[in-house]
Amino acid sequence: MxxxxxxxxxxxxxxxxxxxxxxxxxxxxxxxxxxxxxxxxxxxxxxxxxxxxxxxxxxxxxxxxxxxxxxxxxxxxxxxxxxxxxxxxxxxxxxxxxxxxxxxxxxxxxxxxxxxxxxxxxxxxxxxxxxxxxxxxGDVTAQLLNEGEFLHPAYGVTVYIGEIDLDGTLSEVFVSDRRDPLNPVSYSSKTAYLVNNDTGIHLVMLDGIALRLNQQGLTLSSTLFEDASYDISELTNTNNMAxxxxxxxxxxxxxxxxxxxxxxxxxxxxxxxxxxxxxxxxxxxxxxxxxxxxxxxxxxxxxxxxxxxxxxxxxxxxxxxxxxxxxxxxxxxxxxxxxxxxxxxxxxxxxxxxxxxxxxxxxxxxxxxxxxxxxxxxx
Known part of the structure; x- marks a missing residue:
């Protein structure tokens, strides 16, 4: 050149x-x-x-x-x-x-x-x-860790977390599961933790109440609990990689x-x-x-x-x-x-x-x- x-x-x-x-x-x-x-x-x-x-x-x-x-x-x-x-x-x-x-x-x-x-x-x-x-x-843990917001990780599921402490403790937790339209259930607890083990991801709630509505009988039942585990593994979306x-x-x-x-x-x-x-x-x-x-x-x-x-x-x-x-x-x-x-x-x-x-x-x-x-x- x-x-x-x-x-x-x-x-x-x-x-x-x-x-x-x-x-x-x-x-x-x-x-x-x-x-x-x-x-x-x-x-x-x-x-x-x-x-x-x-x-x-x-x-x-x-x-x-x-x-x-x-x-x-x-x-x-x-x-x-x-x-x-x-x-x-x-x-x-x-x-x-x-x-x-x-x-x-x-x-x-x-x-x-x-x-x-x-x-x-x-x-x-x-x-x-x-x-x-x-x-x-599919990272439900990250999706749930937003304090002060009503989140919808899946259709028919609403999660609210009032506050997240530095040690991972979740305060003022509310979960509404309406995936079964005949038997919707709601959980409310003072504190909760996210636990990931071999069986899946669980939301462990302490000192709360569970409300279940029976649409057929039009009855509302409430249950006080010291601790309850809610499996959120089903909310994980793994089909995107197929x-x-x-x-x-x-x-x-x-x-x-x-x-x-x-x-x-x-x-x-x-x-x-x-x-x-x-x-x-x-x-x-x-x-x-x-x-x-x-x-x-x-x-x-x-x-x-x-x-x-x-x-x-x-x-x-x-x-x-x-x-x-x-x-x-x-x-x-x-x-x-x-x-x-x-x-x-x-x-x-x-x-x-x-x-x-x-x-x-x-x-x-x-x-x-x-x-x-x-x-x-x-x-």
Missing amino acids: SRFDGYFLRQLLILFGFFTLVLVGVFWITRSVSLFDRVISGGQSAMVFLEFTALTLPTLIRTVMPMAVFAAAVYATNRLSRESEMTVMLATGSSPWRLARAVFVFGLVAGLMMAVISVFLRPASVEQLEQRQAEVA KRSLEAISTLELLQDRETISAAEEFTEGELVDELHQRFSWIAICIAVAMAGYATLMLGSFSRFGLWPQILGAFTILVLLEGVRGFVSPVVIDDPKLWGLLYLPAVIGIAISGVFLLVAGRPLIRRRHRDAPGALSRA
Whole structure:
């Protein structure tokens, strides 16, 4: 690579890092608000929130990376053109094809990053995230340890804890179990403890009263007790780990054991094929959007005000490619043999880039227009 290629590539990589950080930050703030509310309201600590946030980063980075690649290519090309550096290189005999080498290398570097994230990191992080979410959902102890709130750990069950001491003693405990509509029961006690043993999780209540309503006889019976044990193991939700999502399946499994996965986890062949090739198509789209952003701006001539019409055109191409990606995915799910359509957006982007570079590299077209008879007569 020439010195200018290295300079251009450095500009692209620096801007790519900047736009990636900005976009990840914006998207992360938007998503973390609801995530923080769910985690903290579920009785979990801030460390669980940070863990969940870290596990969602690969998915978030994969989402914003094509936009960051496109923005870096457009911004760097526009700046070099506005500062006449691109004009000088074109005037010295370098063609738009020649100057595109740095952009192509930049697209390859971004594609390699995307390959690591999309093919390896994201499936592993999604699998770990789903496991941790299932553990947190089944952690009834954490859900119950919220003082001063009426909590509903399961349908038909209400729990209230007035105060939690530092030694784990629960004060002013109320439990209402309405899962059996004919015989609802309520417990109230001064103090209680959560005990986890081999038989499950129990709420041991001391010095309380149990009220049971018989709906058939319309009678209310009350029982005073010194101690009573209420089994809350049934409230633990362990079904969430029975089935994983498509995104949590490793790429190696999708390549080798699609039939086994389809039979065991009830995914269709089309869904598995679509997920597999979607991961690889994200790699190609990075190269396509980088080349499309650069090639579109090369259609414009030097202007101190920038290349805003070309920038708008490049953004339109990006929207078009995203629209095609959303259109072909359902087609592949219906017919897995058409998996090649998932690479169509990248092919279209590279084809458009090639046409634009061809036009940008042929100034004779504009010269012929200026030398036309009508133009000479007007002169």
